[in-house]
Amino acid sequence: MTALEGRVVSTSCGELLWLGAGVLYLALPVMAAGAVHIVVLRCNLLRRLKVPLDCGLSWRGRRLLGDNKTWRGALVMIGVAAPAMALQQHWRLPQLELFDYGRISAWLCGTLLGLGFVLGELPNSFLKRRCDVAPGQQAQGARYWLFLLLDQIDSVVGGLAALALVWPPPWQVVAAALLLCSVAHIAFNLVFVAVGLKGRAL
Numbered sequence: 001m002t003a004l005e006g007r008v009v010s011t012s013c014g015e016l017l018w019l020g021a022g023v024l025y026l027a028l029p030v031m032a033a034g035a036v037h038i039v040v041l042r043c044n045l046l047r048r049l050k051v052p053l054d055c056g057l058s059w060r061g062r063r064l065l066g067d068n069k070t071w072r073g074a075l076v077m078i079g080v081a082a083p084a085m086a087l088q089q090h091w092r093l094p095q096l097e098l099f100d101y102g103r104i105s106a107w108l109c110g111t112l113l114g115l116g117f118v119l120g121e122l123p124n125s126f127l128k129r130r131c132d133v134a135p136g137q138q139a140q141g142a143r144y145w146l147f148l149l150l151d152q153i154d155s156v157v158g159g160l161a162a163l164a165l166v167w168p169p170p171w172q173v174v175a176a177a178l179l180l181c182s183v184a185h186i187a188f189n190l191v192f193v194a195v196g197l198k199g200r201a202l
Helices: 013-043 070-090 106-130 140-162 172-194
Strands: none
Touching: 013 070, 013 106, 013 140, 013 172, 070 106, 106 140, 140 172
């Protein structure tokens, strides 16, 4: 499959606003999946899928990923992002599309976004276990700032990298996504805290 040609993004004020709106629109399927994931966790749905991705395996006395990375979370993120993007393709808003949504399979694109989101978090989790940071906890000292940064951008980088298989995003899109989606990630963390699924947002 050939890559789609992205639009040329300028840096005028109006174009920056359009860029930001387009990035959030592109991320909407993943944000919808994140919202559904919160409901699934809060109501403890799909309990049979609450199986760690690492299957409980350890390396050098430490878990590979930990109990918080489950098949349930992965399947929810992918399984919601794909149909959510299909809806975007059905009810087109071309003014917000960073590329022509009519030239790509929305199911494929949504699957790539969801899969990239999930895979992007795994190296961070692996590194945390190596540093004795428990699942759901934060590192201390200088490592806190390193993992704080990784927590905000890992899934964004993963999603963009997966999406690049069909549409390589321009650098402006990458920069805007790292900023705006990191803010959205923090907002979701606040919701997790509010519903009792996390102890802290940062």
